[in-house]
Amino acid sequence: MKVDVLTGLQWGDEGKGKIVDCITPKYKIVARFQGGPNAGHTLEFDGKKFVLHLIPSGVFHNDTLNVIGNGVVIDPVVLARELDDLEKLGVDTAARIVISKKAHLITPFHKLLDAAQEASKGSSKIGSTLRGIGPAYTDKVARTGLRIGDSERDNFRQRFNNHRERCIDTLKAMGAKPESTLALEDEWFEALYRISELRFVDSEYDLNEALDKGERILAEGAQGALLDVDFGSYPFVTSSNTTTSGACTGLGISPARIGQVYGIFKAYCTRVGSGPFPTELHDAMGDHLRKSGNEFGSTTGRPRRCGWLDLPALKYAVMLNGVTGLIMTKIDVLNDVSEIGVCTAYKTADGETRRLPWDLNDAIPVVKYFKGWNGSLSHVAKEADLPPQARDYIAFIEEYIGVPVIILSTGPDRTQTVMLKD
Numbered sequence: 001m002k003v004d005v006l007t008g009l010q011w012g013d014e015g016k017g018k019i020v021d022c023i024t025p026k027y028k029i030v031a032r033f034q035g036g037p038n039a040g041h042t043l044e045f046d047g048k049k050f051v052l053h054l055i056p057s058g059v060f061h062n063d064t065l066n067v068i069g070n071g072v073v074i075d076p077v078v079l080a081r082e083l084d085d086l087e088k089l090g091v092d093t094a095a096r097i098v099i100s101k102k103a104h105l106i107t108p109f110h111k112l113l114d115a116a117q118e119a120s121k122g123s124s125k126i127g128s129t130l131r132g133i134g135p136a137y138t139d140k141v142a143r144t145g146l147r148i149g150d151s152e153r154d155n156f157r158q159r160f161n162n163h164r165e166r167c168i169d170t171l172k173a174m175g176a177k178p179e180s181t182l183a184l185e186d187e188w189f190e191a192l193y194r195i196s197e198l199r200f201v202d203s204e205y206d207l208n209e210a211l212d213k214g215e216r217i218l219a220e221g222a223q224g225a226l227l228d229v230d231f232g233s234y235p236f237v238t239s240s241n242t243t244t245s246g247a248c249t250g251l252g253i254s255p256a257r258i259g260q261v262y263g264i265f266k267a268y269c270t271r272v273g274s275g276p277f278p279t280e281l282h283d284a285m286g287d288h289l290r291k292s293g294n295e296f297g298s299t300t301g302r303p304r305r306c307g308w309l310d311l312p313a314l315k316y317a318v319m320l321n322g323v324t325g326l327i328m329t330k331i332d333v334l335n336d337v338s339e340i341g342v343c344t345a346y347k348t349a350d351g352e353t354r355r356l357p358w359d360l361n362d363a364i365p366v367v368k369y370f371k372g373w374n375g376s377l378s379h380v381a382k383e384a385d386l387p388p389q390a391r392d393y394i395a396f397i398e399e400y401i402g403v404p405v406i407i408l409s410t411g412p413d414r415t416q417t418v419m420l421k422d
């Protein structure tokens with residue numbers, strides 16, 4: 001058996017949580033492989049809305065095990081809060097969630113460093129979620145990080161104290177004056193104790209053994225390809241590999257064991273935080289997409305920047321991820337847009353190109369307009385129910401990208417999902 005992967009193809013917020021929840025019944029295990037509490041995966045069913053930051057989106061299904069993989073960075077305070085919220089809903093979290101012993105911890109000092117680093121950048125700040133992601137991954141790569149498994153060792157307090165000293169020195173060198181952190185540390189250790197009710201496991205063994213037994217696994221990505229630390233709009237990116245290769249390193253799965261790759265994208269584009277966004281709309285249409293699509297960050301509440309779908313960027317993301325099936329979300333947000341724009345190429349000094357410039361600041365989009373369908377899609381249960389204009393829009397995307405759209409999401413609820421192809 002192989003691991004199927006679901007990854008975001010834009011700047012995150014494509015609707016991964018909803019789709020993972022919808023397809024989870026096909027899988028025995030759902031595993032997160034990168035990112036951390038910067039993610040906000042939203043699920044809606046039975047008239048209720050849930051936002052998950054660290055826990056995989058398969059958690060609402062009784063028979064599914066949810067793995068937080070070694071590639072994830074974990075803030076115990078956020079995770080403990082999520083566990084409490086789920087338990088109030090009757091979810092048996094201890095039975096349904098396990099954590100890799102190799103996953104790294106985000107401490108209160110990582111969050112202080114994140115804030116100090118952003119402040120020091122002034123107008124060139126990244127627009128980080130300030131959840132401590134960058135500093136935690138920096139410690140991992142610098143080989144000074146603290147891991148979930150370390151928290152069970154006798155010398156953990158000493159290692160934490162060393163970490164505190166290192167971070168405080170750095171903060172001081174940056175001119176930041178850390179106030180007493182005792183309350184933050186107490187809260188953090190209390191949360192660490194709370195999450196130790198979950199099983200800390202050698203998840204790379206568990207996942208590979210599950211595959212050997214014929215069990216199906218879904219790897220759930222966070223953020224999106226254009227935020228990937230190697231291939232995104234650097235330096236305005238997150239600090240992990242958000243693409244399919246991240247699932248290999250973030251779970252301990254060989255590339256040969258990757259099966260289907262589902263690439264998810266919105267029918268238009270959004271971005272939260274700073275950085276280039278070639279198809280951004282600074283006009284009434286941008287405001288309309290924001291309002292109609294409720295485009296406000298599910299982690300930070302910040303308004304998202306909105307613009308037209310960018311096909312060269314989407315094709316680039318499909319190439320990087322090895323996407324075998326596309327999932328298109330939020331098509332309903334375009335219901336009353338009479339002229340739908342799509343970027344089909346970029347202008348360069350040498351003419352038009354479909355290649356993404358290495359520096360997105362240089363990308364001047366060429367936009368083609370499609371007739372909208374001006375009506376609701378709430379009745380759509382199968383491909384044939386789609387208005388012809390919506391079918392044309394989808395067909396153009398499929399042709400351009402060379403990969404079929406297999407699932408269409410027409411609203412936030414589980415039930416508003418149309419399976420176009422098997």
Ligand code: IMP
Binds near residue numbers: 038039128131272273
């Ligand atoms: P960080 O990952 O919090 O350091 O943020 C780096 C950049 O990625 C910022 O522009 C964030 O707004 C963006 N970002 C991080 N996580 C997400 C996400 O889950 N959805 C959308 N944008 C994100």
